[in-house]
Amino acid sequence: MELQQLGTKNPSINMTQLDLRSSKVNWNLDRSTLTQQTLRLGQGKLSDTGALCVSTGKFTGRSPKDKFIVKDSYTEQVIDWGDINIPIETHVFDNLYLKMIDFLAEKEVWIRNCFAGADTNYRLNVTVVNTTPWANLFCSNLFISPTEEEIHNFQPGWLILQIPEFLSNPNVDGTRKENFTIINFSKKTILIGGSAYTGEIKKGIFSVLNFLLPHHHNILPMHCSANEGKTKDVALFFGLSGTGKTTLSADSNRSLIGDDEHGWAEGSIFNFEGGCYAKCIDLSVEKEPEIFAAVKENTLLENTSFFPNSTTVNYTDSSITENTRAAYPIEYITNAKKPSLGGNPKNIFFLTCDAFGILPPISKLTKEQAMYHFISGYTAKVAGTEIGVVEPQTTFSACFGRVFLPLHPIRYAELLGEKLEKHPEVNVWLVNTGWTGGPYGIGRRISLKYTRAMINAAINGDLDEVAYKAHTVFGVLKPQSCPNVPSAYLNPRNTWENTEAYDQRAFSLAQLFVNNFKQFEDRASEAIRSAAPKTSL
Missing domain, CATH: 2.170.8.10 (Phosphoenolpyruvate Carboxykinase, domain 2)
Incomplete structure (x- = not known):
């Protein structure tokens, strides 16, 4: 069957170089064409606003237990192997790769050349092969699009094969289930089979950058949003789901650099993504x-x-x-910055939704405290709706994104410490967007209006000269005044009717921090360990 090719590509790249024997190839099609193709294939519907609505089928989220990294001479001694970075042997990858290539023979595919990383000094060339036009549209929206000239000169780098229709046989192929994501750093290839959830593509490349940037360039990769003010001051917002990261970084007075994944090189905060x-x-x-x-x-x-x-x-x-x-x-996004990069940050915010009502609504961290809280990655979730279950549940995710870290979390914390040591002018803040006046069920949620006022005050420098007082248990520095925020709000102990109950709960939360940190103690420096909260007077 004669090969049909549609779209624009580097004329020197042929299908043999990609090992593909597909019958029809759609190269770097524009978004409108991909949308129309999806509709013609009956794979989606248009909303009244023009958005393309699709179903990802069986999987509507990532499957972390089915994500593997090839363990070979390149990765064996550097990856933090365990329940998150699950090793798989080279021959398993090789066999699945050949099967997936065979599966694509005589089929129609969509190929996109794109970039990951807005800083051209560190960006990756990525080629994605999809079996649906809407997955290729996702890649067009989420990755950085090359210009037409860049496409004509595009050189292969990383390859992603995303084939939701391809199911592995766990008994034969060495996977846990029929679906899988496998990263091979030596061959610069990611295999995604059995799942149409596009987040696997996005987070696969995030994991790759989380390995390559610190390991080879001493760059800190970060799971955070970033924006920039009119004076070019950059702010970073870290936080797990439900802490307000997206909401608080969206500011009509500041330009959005990105909402999820960034790198911190010397003099450069850059978005990994284009969407x-x-x-x-x-x-x-x-x-x-x-x-x-x-x-x-x-x-x-x-x-x-x-x-x-x-x-x-x-x-x-x-x-x-x-x-x-x-x-x-x-x-x-109307106030998005293009290209998506800025200078070194001036303010860093760690957002936590503390449902225990213990942590101050805003506090300033020392370098050591910043490293400790970065490694901890704390938030608390309100328990389920079962009768009698009202106690909040703690969640700790190292560096606010543990599941995407191929290296040991201490490596990323040390990088943060190096950045803060080199740039002492950077302020690091811990912001509680959760409860005050008591835990969930007794206290009240901290007003978004006040949280915004505190963040604005920090960004504007209004907290530079105010008095601070150390928290008795956590040692973080509480500002004693803040524009447009009642002073009583700034000291959480004073918002509780029963201050003894506050003290007891504070020590209990501190113990949870200490218990969680035990997994990192053997790799952490004495300076980081010294930033732990007190578990008793």
Whole structure:
């Protein structure tokens, strides 16, 4: 069968170099064409705003237990092997690669050349092979798009084969289940089979950068959002799900550098991506106007549903999944910065939703405390709705993204410490977006209005000259005044009716921190260990 090729590519690149024997290849098609192809194939529907709505099928989220890294002479001594970085042998990868290539023979594929990393000194060339046009649209929206000239001169770097229709045989192929994601650093290849969830593509490259940048360039990769003020001051926002990272980094007075993945090179904060992959459960124009406005033509909506007899998306419907997503180019955000990079940060915010009501709404951290809290990656989630279950549950995720870290978390914390040592002018803040006046069920949620006021005060320098007082248990420095925030709010102990109960709960939370940190003690320096909270007076 004669090969059919559509689109634009480097004329010197042929299918043999990619090991592909497909019958039809769509190269670097524009977003509108990919949307129309998806509709013609019956793989999606248009919403009334022009967004393309698709289903990812069986998988509506990542499958971390089925993500593997090839263990070979390159990775054996440097990867932090364990339950997160699960090793797999080279021959398993090789056999699956050949099977996937055979599977694609005589089939139609969509290929995209793109970049990961807005800083051209460190960006990766990435070629993605998809079996659906809408997955290729996702890659167009999320990665950085080359110019036409860059496409004509594009050189192969990393390869991603994403074939949801290909299922492995665990008994034969060495995987845990039929679905898998395998990263091979030696061969610069990622295999994704059995799952159509596009987040596997995005986070696969994130994991790659989380290995390559610190290991080869001494660059700190970060799971955070970033924005920039009119004076070119950059702010970083770290936080686990539910802490307000997306909400608080969205500021009409500041330019958005990126909402999820960044690197910190000397003099450069740069976005890894060219788009956003926003959660859209309960999305509304009132709560998140920028994201709401971005759901338009050529935005990809995953696993949403329509109101009956309409093409209007019902964002409150979680019947398919809570993890509904919108994938769109970063330029769909009106105040996005292009290119997506800025200078060294001036302020770093660690966001935590402390449902125990212990941590101050804002506090300043020393370098050692910053490293300790970075490694801890703390937040608390409200327990389920079972009768009698009202106690919050702690969540610790090292560096606010443990599942994406191929190296030991201490390596990333040390890099952060090196940056802070070199740039003592950088302020690091711990911001509690959770409860005050008592734990969940007794206290109240800290007002978003006050949280924004505190963050603005920190960014504007209004907290530079105020008095501070160390927290008795955690040692973090609490500002004693802040513009537009009642002073009583700034000292959480004073918001509790029973201060003895506050003290007891504070020591209990401190013990949870200490217990979690035990896994890192053997690699942590004495300076980091000294920043641990007190578990008793």
